[in-house]
Amino acid sequence: MTSDPTTAKPGSDVPRRATATLSDVARAAGVSKASASRALNPGSRHVSAELRARVREAARRLGYQPNSSARATTTGTTAMVVVLVSDISDPYNAEITHGVIERAGEAGLVATIAGTDHAIDDEVRAVRMMRSLRPSAMILTGTRSGSAVSRALLNEELERYTRERGRVVVAGDDELPFDTVVVPRRRGAAELVAALHELGYRSPAVILPDRDAVAAREWEAGVVEGARRLGLRFDYQVAIRVPTTRDGGYEGTARLLRDRPGDVDVVLAATDTMAVGAMSAIRDAGLRPGTDLGVAGFGDIEGTEDVTPSLTSVNLALVQAGAAAVECVLRDSTADRRMVELQARVVIRGTTPPRGADRS
Amino acid sequence: MTSDPTTAKPGSDVPRRATATLSDVARAAGVSKASASRALNPGSRHVSAELRARVREAARRLGYQPNSSARATTTGTTAMVVVLVSDISDPYNAEITHGVIERAGEAGLVATIAGTDHAIDDEVRAVRMMRSLRPSAMILTGTRSGSAVSRALLNEELERYTRERGRVVVAGDDELPFDTVVVPRRRGAAELVAALHELGYRSPAVILPDRDAVAAREWEAGVVEGARRLGLRFDYQVAIRVPTTRDGGYEGTARLLRDRPGDVDVVLAATDTMAVGAMSAIRDAGLRPGTDLGVAGFGDIEGTEDVTPSLTSVNLALVQAGAAAVECVLRDSTADRRMVELQARVVIRGTTPPRGADRS
């Protein structure tokens, strides 16, 4: 197929078309396979420097790359972490995944991504498939919904995997009985409410996803908790359920403005994307977002702060969450379940200027 | 660790802690390993229906999952495609990667992602590492820069991989001698210029990345080509080089407005992110983006259209490009190098309203 002069040259000891194997290296270096293996793997103490150098040189010359499948079949495990992502196009999941990939790379772990189309049954299948790769760990990202039955099935499949010495870490919400890196939605939402109160906001309206997702429930719980803590009456009449999209945010806000004008001083949206939609709705109603009606998003996804005025949001440290999940894998496994929660950070921007008058 | 009643029950034929192996299944079904293997692998014609059913049932009961490492060491290859991403946080690369993951999943291929920190030397190392997984294919995404020497090294390493029967596909720009899915930057940029001309724009300024990347060169070439084709004089005085960030776009546009006011009717930015920065600069100069000065981005990355007014851009079908790369892998390999180019789609939005007067 190719006629690379360096390898096609006759007399060269580079095998023409095949992959160089450990035997080839051993032969080229004039040692046994066992010694070659030991020379190439750091951690084997029992090799002379001379032999090690000779073997390394031969390996380099042959372009030898250990067959990690073979290695895996003898050791029973692979330096691989599998990321199970419910929805890869979701920017939340994407950021967590990026964090995993980067941190895993640093640690010499290969990251394998499997999408699972949101359905929990799909997730069971994915775990089953991925189990066959014998990865050292699986990291689950994104929120699983589904019936109690399918949840139990997923659980069972994951348990099976842990019995095979696999590590399971959940990055997102506290919903499965494994080590979990909790994305601080609840706390972040509560802190947002507090920060807005500090700025003089008193009557929030809430734009919620219609789909019943753990993430949204956490956010909602945080908002309610934050309001209660401040002694704010939280009016459930202004909790609107719409699709988790820009258009959902638009539609919900438009409805809000039509039905209860004047009642609300800030719109809280469960995601940044929805908040951007909310801003458009406000504008189309002849009002100025920020100046006339506050808007806050949630998640602080890259890119969304660039609307005008810039969007107040809560940074959830998702990339760090992904990295933290890898840290969990790297640390020794313990009998106890581990829970990690990172810090949320409220980022006040142009859509929530200080409200002068206190009209609580 | 766990005391799952279904597996802890004595007398059950589920091994307590270990992974079920093909031998276990064969024993449970009362057949040979060979038959068990054949019964489990579709494509083996030589098994009676009765035997197949018996083996399948045993496998199900034992929760058997083939060890794909073992399979790989005997077959020499894995149903895996490796994606080499130069920068995972880059939304362009992310979209292509999503396309790959989704399409690969449908095709029963596992997608493994390796980040390569932009440096081409890193990419060589990544290819070398990944080669040890014996994947059926590697898909390279994002633009590699670097010296001719390191490029040659990368090439060599990839050649080596193809000699091992691996498939290499590049998704992005035509820069390496392998099957390539070309992201239609050049054509898209030319079409953008034509579309803007149609709307009455005559004097574009160009905001370019300072880093010498193939992607940006392609875009620039497309702009120049488009301008020339229309008989437009293209003034290189208004080609500004800044970092590929929002702030870069801001800075470049601010400079432009300061130095040559009135000369330009539309600002073309090499990325959407830069275009968003450009809009802010225009606004901060007391002008209205769109109304007073047109702005167009490039890439049509999800989320960026949501600025106000919404951003004109060029959709590059990046998700589809990722999918197309997988298609290349799936199709039989041929001696000839394959080139696929998808359609770019100019999306006119609020930042480029029709310009009434023709002032060419």
Next chain:
DNA sequence: CTGAAAGCGCTTACAG
């Protein structure tokens, strides 16, 4: 420190 040998879990000619 080094090597011969066994074994990891699979697949696949080769006989029957």
Next chain:
DNA sequence: CTGAAAGCGCTTACAG
């Protein structure tokens, strides 16, 4: 159609 055996490329006790 089925099974016994060899072999894939590695690692790791076990002797020396």
